[in-house]
Structures are given as structure tokens and as C-alpha cells.
Amino acid sequence: MIGGDEDKAKPAPPPAPVTAAPEAAPVERVVPRSEADMKQSFAPLVKATAPAVVNVYADRLVQRSMSPFAGDPFFERFFGQRMPNRTEKQSSLGSGVIIQKNGIIVTNNHVIEGADDIRVALTDGREFQSKVLLKDERFDLAILKIEGDRPFPIVEFGDTDTTEVGDIVLAIGNPFGVGQTVTSGIVSALARNSVGVSDFGSFIQTDAAINPGNSGGALIDMNGKLIGINSAIFTRSGGSNGIGFAIPANLVRAVAQVAEAGGEAFEPPYIGATFEPVTPDIAEALGLDRATGALVSDVADDGPAGKAGLRAGDIVLGFNGRPIEHPDALGYRLATTSAGSTATLDVLGREGRRAVAITLATPPAENPDAIRTLAGRNPFAGAVVSEISPRIARKLRLPSSQRGVVITDVPANSIAARYGFLPGDLIADINGVEITDVDTLEAILREGASFWRFEIVRGGQRIRQIIR
CATH class of the missing domain: 2.40.10.10 (Trypsin-like serine proteases)
Known part of the structure; x- marks a missing residue:
């Protein structure tokens, strides 16, 4: 793939509401039927x-x-260690x-x-x-x-929910630094995931030629509206093979609105549940004709999903009337919906299909007192740890109901780095004591020991170690 501490945490500004794309009138799509139609030009669209x-x-x-x-x-x-550098x-x-x-x-x-x-x-x-x-x-x-003395030219946002496979699109950017270049193609697929360039996984796929340097450029529809930001290509040679990926404009709009309102970080609404792909075996057991949807693997009892009645084992098939093909598509829908709004999920469970209304929330604020930098003579010295909050659980892809203490940062020159600890390691047990919060962890480390027997959880695997 190519994609061309402070002791006290500052209170985050309230998230800007995500403005939904205006309802667009249905577009009548016409296939070229004559030689005159084939001679039409994209030049006016490009100039605009x-x-x-x-x-x-x-x-x-x-x-x-x-x-x-x-x-x-x-x-x-x-x-x-004072080797000459430049x-x-x-x-x-x-x-x-x-x-x-x-x-x-x-x-x-x-x-x-x-x-x-x-x-x-x-x-x-x-x-x-x-x-x-x-x-x-x-x-x-x-x-x-950027700042200028006169208004800048702009491209207006389109509504990517109206985009369909087969729509003609233009990709505009600066590939290989040769200068601004326009290529044309069609929308090849929607809601593509497993692209591998970011945690996001609901891309627009296009066959418009995209090369290194196009990253960040525009994907334009035939109305001159921005429907995506070109981000990656699938290639074996380093050049375009006709498989490019763009971030949908509806998500771009949501992130931009937060920045324009003065926010320093984009935070999708909190649902309080963890999702996994639906396997063919699960789909067959529940009577689905294909593996689609997002399987609920974990629910926080005190979160929005738990309060609304969503349960582990349910499959989310739709979000506000839009189909959900996989967990990443559900994540995209959540990211483009405002906290405080109510989302209706089409859910398949053991008792059949049902509609679940969930009021999406802002992730609970983190407690700055639950974040510590460990000190002393022990294998964890220098590591930054935190009690698991909904924000940290989402960032580290932990189950929504997970509680405990997790390592969030390991400075390169720390003792913890020398012993191989990594961000995301969950500290489960030290010398037979279960670690439930940072106070318990620091108390155990202050006691000291002639040897350290601990257990951490990394990527779902339990690792036990003894250090003398």
C-alpha cells in the first residue's frame, strides 16, 4: 500500500455538531447513446x-x-555514544x-x-x-x-450517501510532483475495508488513476462536488493499477467541522460496544444468506448500547436505514453522526430481527489522576500507565467493558522499554496481586521485591514472566 504530560489534562472543548449532508434530489443517470455524447468534455468541470x-x-x-x-x-x-551526526x-x-x-x-x-x-x-x-x-x-x-488577502477558490462537499457504484468521477492531484493532473474513472466499489493505511475502513474505491503525490487530492463527481479525499492505492509496482481508495466526503466534513469550531481532536460518538466481522458459520447459524453485518462481541453495561438493550451475539445489519456490511462500515456511520442524536439499528438476534434505538453519547471524560508515570527500581519504571477509559479502550481496540490498567506510552530510554513493554499492554497481575487501578499498581511497585512475577495481556494473549 502507498499513501503518497502534563499532570492535569486540559478539558476538551465540546465537540461540534456534525451537520448532516443536505438531502439531494435523485440524480437521473444517463448512459451515452450517441457519438455526440461521447465527444462531451470534462473541461468545464475541471476549470470550476x-x-x-x-x-x-x-x-x-x-x-x-x-x-x-x-x-x-x-x-x-x-x-x-557521541557519534557524529548531521x-x-x-x-x-x-x-x-x-x-x-x-x-x-x-x-x-x-x-x-x-x-x-x-x-x-x-x-x-x-x-x-x-x-x-x-x-x-x-x-x-x-x-x-492558510491566510490570504482575498477569498480562496473552494470545492463544495457532496453527499457520499448518494454515490453509487458506476458513477463517473475525476481525481485531481499532483502525482510524482509533475504538476496538477486530472484523471477520470468510475466508482468501483463502496465501503471497502482492510486497505491498511489507517484505522478507517470504509473507503470509496475508484479506477481513476491515482499515484504517489495524489494523496490528499480531490475525488470529484459530475456535479463538481467533493465526494472523497484520495488516500491510497493498491499496487505492486509503485504506480497506479486502477485500484485507488478515497475517504468519503461525509467523514471529511465531520472532521473539518470540529477543526473549524476550534476543536483539537475529532472524537466519534460513544456507543459502548465492541464489534467483530460476521463469519460464514455465524451467518449460516442465524439464517443469513451471506456473511454481512457487525457482530456484537462485547457490551459495556453502563454504555448507550447496554442501556438500549443491545447484547453480545447480536448482529447489526443496518444503521438509520443504511446497510452495514462490516464493523468498519458501522464505525464510519457512527463517526458521521452527532453525539446526542438517536440512531436506529437493525439488529438480528436469537429471537429474530428487531429495531434498537440508541442515544449516542460523548465519550466520558478521562480522569487525569488515573494517568501516572511509573518510577522506582522495577521493570515498569518509565512507562506511562492509565486506567482504561472508553476513549483508551477505543484507541487500543480493547473490549468496551474492559477495565484495569494499561500501558499507554513507553519512552525509548526507559527501563520499561529495555524489558520490552509496549503501548497497549494490559497489566493483569504483579506478584500474585490483581491490578485493578493505578493506586494498587503503584503500591505494589513501592513495596519492592527481590524478583518480579507478572502477567500482561497483549493482543489477547496472556504473557507471564519472572524477572529477578
């Missing part, structure tokens, strides 16, 4: 939209060792789309990740420094802002 598609230049400074012996323990000990500037190129006349731009997070300097170049030759308003690694989106 291309000025709002920009080049994004991201520069970052990296340290490069000047010694061929860097990393060799003998020479590093001899030089006291600073180099690395540059990457991507695309972006202006969505507001005041200079709000959307691009991919991987285009600007780690950048120290981000510049935006327009098709008219103007170039601007930009600042990052918001970036989200999970959905691979970043919102930038």
Missing part, C-alpha cells in the same frame, strides 16, 4: 474545481549519522483541497506527519505557509489553515 486543489509541501529535519560505525556497541562505548531536511509532496473561502484545507495526515514546515502552493502560483488545525491518525486526515 481544479483551482481549489493545491500542492502540499511538508519538510522535516532528521538526524543522520556520519559514521559507518553508528549502532556498533563497541564504537559507541568508545566514543561515549541534520538533513527531508521533503514530501502531497495534495490538498480548499473547502472554505477563508483558507481551510483538508489533506491526508500521512502527507504532513512529522513535518516542521508545511507550505501550500495554489495553481495560480501563490504559495503560503500553513498551520495545522487538527490531525487525526486514525482516519488519516489533517485540517490546515
